Amino acid sequence: MALEVNGVAVELDEEGYLMELEDWTPEVAKTFAAEDDIELSEEHWDIINFLREYYEEYQIAPAVRVLTKAVGKRLGKEKGNSKYLYSLFPFGPGKQACKYAGLPKPTGCV
Structure with a gap:
């Protein structure tokens, strides 16, 4: 299976x-998001980065619980909640955000 990004598979x-992991670029994230009908905002990029x-x-x-806590510590309580x-990331902050970030699927995600 492959994703085409700027003419590259x-x-x-x-x-x-x-x-x-090395194949990730911001364009990869944008391509994944476009497939989900999502336009990445600054808030999305905060989480992806x-x-x-x-x-x-x-x-x-x-995993989502760890992500929520860690985001709260780094980006503030108003962003550190489910x-x-x-x-x-309506399809699941763990799965969907990690996919956009070019990371493996988090352990414990179905």
Whole structure:
């Protein structure tokens, strides 16, 4: 399975996540979002960039509960809650945001 981004095929796993972390670019995130009819806002990018930094530090994509807490600490309580995260990523902040960020599917996500 592959995703075409600016004429380049990017390999995806069977669930639609990037096979190689290095293949990620902001255009990949925009392409994933466009498939879900979502236009990425500054708020989306805050979460996407946060996830990429988190992954770089811990080598794991956080589960939703961990993500919510960590976002609250870093970006403020008003953003560190499920309601806010689901408003940005309606298909699940863990799964959808990690996919846009080019990360593997978080453990514990179905």
